[in-house]
Amino acid sequence: MHVDSLKKELKERKYRMTPQREQVLKVFIETNSEHLGAEEVYRYLLSKRINVSKATVYRTVDLLVELGFLRKLQFDEGVYRYELVDKDNKHSHFICNSCGKIYELKDELSPDKILKDYTDLLRAQGFEVNEFDVKFRGMCPKCSKKTRKDK
Amino acid sequence: MHVDSLKKELKERKYRMTPQREQVLKVFIETNSEHLGAEEVYRYLLSKRINVSKATVYRTVDLLVELGFLRKLQFDEGVYRYELVDKDNKHSHFICNSCGKIYELKDELSPDKILKDYTDLLRAQGFEVNEFDVKFRGMCPKCSKKTRKDK
DNA sequence: ATATATGCAAAACGTTTGCGGCCGC
DNA sequence: GCGGCCGCAAACGTTTTGCATATAT
Numbered sequence: 001m002h003v004d005s006l007k008k009e010l011k012e013r014k015y016r017m018t019p020q021r022e023q024v025l026k027v028f029i030e031t032n033s034e035h036l037g038a039e040e041v042y043r044y045l046l047s048k049r050i051n052v053s054k055a056t057v058y059r060t061v062d063l064l065v066e067l068g069f070l071r072k073l074q075f076d077e078g079v080y081r082y083e084l085v086d087k088d089n090k091h092s093h094f095i096c097n098s099c100g101k102i103y104e105l106k107d108e109l110s111p112d113k114i115l116k117d118y119t120d121l122l123r124a125q126g127f128e129v130n131e132f133d134v135k136f137r138g139m140c141p142k143c144s145k146k147t148r149k150d151k
Numbered sequence: 152m153h154v155d156s157l158k159k160e161l162k163e164r165k166y167r168m169t170p171q172r173e174q175v176l177k178v179f180i181e182t183n184s185e186h187l188g189a190e191e192v193y194r195y196l197l198s199k200r201i202n203v204s205k206a207t208v209y210r211t212v213d214l215l216v217e218l219g220f221l222r223k224l225q226f227d228e229g230v231y232r233y234e235l236v237d238k239d240n241k242h243s244h245f246i247c248n249s250c251g252k253i254y255e256l257k258d259e260l261s262p263d264k265i266l267k268d269y270t271d272l273l274r275a276q277g278f279e280v281n282e283f284d285v286k287f288r289g290m291c292p293k294c295s296k297k298t299r300k301d302k
Numbered sequence: 303a304t305a306t307a308t309g310c311a312a313a314a315c316g317t318t319t320g321c322g323g324c325c326g327c
Numbered sequence: 328g329c330g331g332c333c334g335c336a337a338a339c340g341t342t343t344t345g346c347a348t349a350t351a352t
Binding site (some may be wrong): 072074076094097103105108109111114115118119121122125126127128129130131132133134135136137138139140141144145 | 223225227245248254256259260262265266269270272273276277278279280281282283284285286287288289290291292295296
Binding site (some may be wrong): 189 | 344
């Protein structure tokens with residue numbers, strides 16, 4: 001389970017396991033990693049009567065990024081969002097400008113495999129590529145359908 | 152010239168041409184669109200003894216985005232940056248984690264053409280794609296070389 | 303003449319930090 | 328017991344806002 005590997009990873013790096021760290025990680029597991037921001041994680045825990053301070057949530061999501069459990073995302077809103085890292089399930093994002101929903105594009109809908117080829121190209125130019133990400137923007141199927149009806 | 156088309160575009164949308172708007176646009180032209188943030192635009196103008204208020208700079212870059220002269224960018228730093236839109240020169244970005252420099256990847260180094268194919272794929276699924284962007288991260292040739300020497 | 307744009311200062315926003323006390327190891 | 332972690336509140340940097348004044352049309 002995810003929580004166990006957190007315990008293990010923390011020990012290896014001489015960090016400590018705490019109830020707060022477990023709870024924050026659990027939020028992402030329970031919510032299916034819905035691209036939450038730190039503030040939202042905090043409120044989610046409050047709503048479940050789990051006592052954590054806001055500062056700890058901010059520190060913890062940072063730590064979880066450092067440990068490789070979370071990925072930090074930005075969608076042009078002035079908020080950092082986070083998602084669970086799942087190495088076997090690389091994906092890119094589609095953000096609907098109408099309803100704001102963020103879609104995860106996986107498998108054949110995700111251009112990740114092809115972008116990997118580009119990292120080789122960049123490497124040949126002296127760039128060391130550690131990561132890359134793609135974002136698409138526009139209108140999602142639902143909103144698109146709605147708009148056409150409205151006319 | 153860019154400034155003339157600004158004048159034209161403003162008139163069309165019933166906005167007014169002002170010295171401040173001209174000056175802000177000029178900053179991006181003069182600096183070759185170096186991914187400046189609003190704060191930096193403000194300081195640049197101050198340094199040239201051009202009087203504009205910070206609030207106006209913020210309002211103006213927003214307006215220039217709306218009018219299609221600038222593109223709003225984010226590079227994980229808590230600052231919005233802006234670049235001149237140049238439709239004939241689509242590019243993606245490489246951000247060096249070591250020195251922070253942002254490189255523009257153009258032509259054969261930019262995967263934009265291939266990503267366009269993906270927008271067709273998404274369209275077939277009901278998504279309307281208006282825009283997309285790619286970011287690569289890692290170490291740029293300069294820093295990479297330096298690091299190897301340091302060892 | 304009118305309404306839009308500006309400047310200023312204050313507020314808002316998400317995030318980070320300093321510090322005393324707590325608690326995992 | 329030690330050192331890392333926590334909670335609190337204050338500080339931070341960027342961006343937005345309200346309002347009175349100036350100015351483009």
